[in-house]
Amino acid sequence: MREVEDIRKDLLEIFGRVLQRPAIPPEVSFFDLGGSSLAAIQIAAMVEERYGIPMDVIEVFETKGLEDLSLKVHSRLA
Incomplete structure (x- = not known):
């Protein structure tokens, strides 16, 4: 099973690519990021x-x- 930290890193990459942002603060909501x-x-x-x-x-x-x-994804992988 993947660790939450690994999932978070993957999601940072995905969000960054889609939203075209080099840095994504993990506590900021999707809409606040300009989603x-x-x-x-x-x-x-x-x-x-x-x-x-x-x-x-x-x-x-x-x-x-x-x-x-990240926690939602992790729970589904369990």
Whole structure:
């Protein structure tokens, strides 16, 4: 099973690539990072592809930060 820290690093990479930001503070919400509906769709698809788990776009919208989303992914992999 993957560790939460590894998942967080992966998500930092995904968010950075999609949102075109070099640094993503882990406690900042998706919308506060400038996220859009298209970006949420891309992030959800990339998470599904990388981890082989379902990820709803709503979950990306509702995330309180990368820590929150990292824990959700980790729990689904358990």
